[in-house]
Amino acid sequence: MPSKNDWTRPQVLAALHLYFLLPFGKLDRNTPQVIRLGTWLGRTASAVALKLVNLASLDPAITTTGRVGMRKSSALDKQIWRELAINWDKTALEAAAHYAQLAAQNAASAKAIRINSEDSDDFADRIDAVIPPGKTRAAVVQVRVNQAQFRQSILARYNGTCCVSGLQNDKLLIASHIVPWSEDKTNRLNPQNGLCLSALHDRAYDQGLMTVTPDFKIHVSPTIKALKGDTFIQDSLMRFDQKPLLLPERFRPGAAFLARHAARFGFL
Numbered sequence: 001m002p003s004k005n006d007w008t009r010p011q012v013l014a015a016l017h018l019y020f021l022l023p024f025g026k027l028d029r030n031t032p033q034v035i036r037l038g039t040w041l042g043r044t045a046s047a048v049a050l051k052l053v054n055l056a057s058l059d060p061a062i063t064t065t066g067r068v069g070m071r072k073s074s075a076l077d078k079q080i081w082r083e084l085a086i087n088w089d090k091t092a093l094e095a096a097a098h099y100a101q102l103a104a105q106n107a108a109s110a111k112a113i114r115i116n117s118e119d120s121d122d123f124a125d126r127i128d129a130v131i132p133p134g135k136t137r138a139a140v141v142q143v144r145v146n147q148a149q150f151r152q153s154i155l156a157r158y159n160g161t162c163c164v165s166g167l168q169n170d171k172l173l174i175a176s177h178i179v180p181w182s183e184d185k186t187n188r189l190n191p192q193n194g195l196c197l198s199a200l201h202d203r204a205y206d207q208g209l210m211t212v213t214p215d216f217k218i219h220v221s222p223t224i225k226a227l228k229g230d231t232f233i234q235d236s237l238m239r240f241d242q243k244p245l246l247l248p249e250r251f252r253p254g255a256a257f258l259a260r261h262a263a264r265f266g267f268l
Contacts (some may be wrong), residue, residue, distance in 0.1 A: 007051065010098040011041055016084075017052045017095040020153045024062070024249050027052040042100040050183040055081075058120055061250040075174075081138035097151060142211065150189050151175035157248040158196035164218060164240050167198045174202040178212075178257040191251035200236060208265030210237065216245040219267050 003074045007015075018037055028034065029045035034052070038045040054073040056062045058081045084091040154175035161168050176197045179187065187193045195212070197205060204210045210220045220241040245253070246253070262268040 004076055007076065008075060009072065010101075012051070012055075012074075012080055013091075013095040014041070014099040014102055014267070015048060016055060016080060017092075017099040018048075019052050019055050020092065020095070021156055023156055023159060024056070027056060037099075037102070038108045051077075059250065061252060080113075085239075087186050089186050089188050092149075092189040093146070103162070128198045140198055146189060147175075148189075150177075150194065153189070154194040154196050155249050157191050157194075158246070159248075161196060161246060161249070162198040162201060163196050163246040164201045165198055165236075166246060176202045176205055178253060178261050187257070192254035193257045195245075195253060196248075204237060205261075210240075211262040211265055211267045212245050212253065212258050213262050213267065214258045216247060216253070218243050218245060219262070221265070221267075 014037065018033055022031065022033060026033075027049060029049040034048050035045040038078040042101050050072075056075055057073050058077060071122065080091065118192045147230075151174075155170065155173060160170055160173065164175060167173065174197055177188075178193050178195060181188045184193065195205070201210070204224075205212075208221065210218060212218055218240045220237055224233060224237050225241070249252075259268060
């Protein structure tokens with residue numbers, strides 16, 4: 001018979017959702033979000049922090065650096081990580097749903113979800129590319145919620161820093177997909193399919209004027225290189241050519257995703 005201290009699947013998934021949203025250095029009992037989730041679950045902040053660290057012990061982005069956490073992850077933890085590897089979006093959405101349910105159950109009053117409009121100046125066009133004609137407004141809202149979740153995860157991974165220029169201003173940063181939403185339905189929320197870019201570098205990346213190869217090196221297209229007399233282009237784009245990407249501590253860009261983008265625009 002399971003102990004009352006055992007974590008249920010919904011509880012582990014809620015913790016996984018929080019794990020996605022927190023920087024690695026914030027997986028401790030003093031972090032407000034950890035304290036809050038503990039309150040929602042009827043557990044101590046220390047218990048939630050321990051669960052987050054145990055989840056980290058299964059994260060390839062952490063284990064490949066030699067950090068192995070507490071090595072006390074449960075069979076359920078491992079099962080959920082396997083499911084994540086098979087279909088990231090399905091598992092991530094289930095995790096977000098359980099977290100949202102806890103939030104709703106514990107909220108004093110329901111509050112509308114505010115979506116960041118800064119994520120793209122042509123977000124309506126991207127919505128149209130994802131949702132076929134005839135879909136309901138609820139579907140559009142869900143896409144926006146998912147996009148906001150992806151943005152929050154990416155900005156947390158990169159500590160609010162453009163991975164090309166080093167710019168640190170949330171209002172000028174975009175969670176850019178490496179492989180577009182419309183082309184990969186199972187990795188729309190996968191942070192390994194994302195880059196934190198300034199608005200300018202997001203547009204350049206989206207248009208194939210620059211790419212990042214699987215060795216995490218930035219490459220600028222010959223089209224840009226030909227604009228030798230444009231000092232703004234030289235300063236904002238060309239000076240990053242052949243430079244290494246600023247990498248996050250967790251969920252580094254996936255090599256397969258990077259290769260798809262680079263090959264699509266003729267860099268590979």
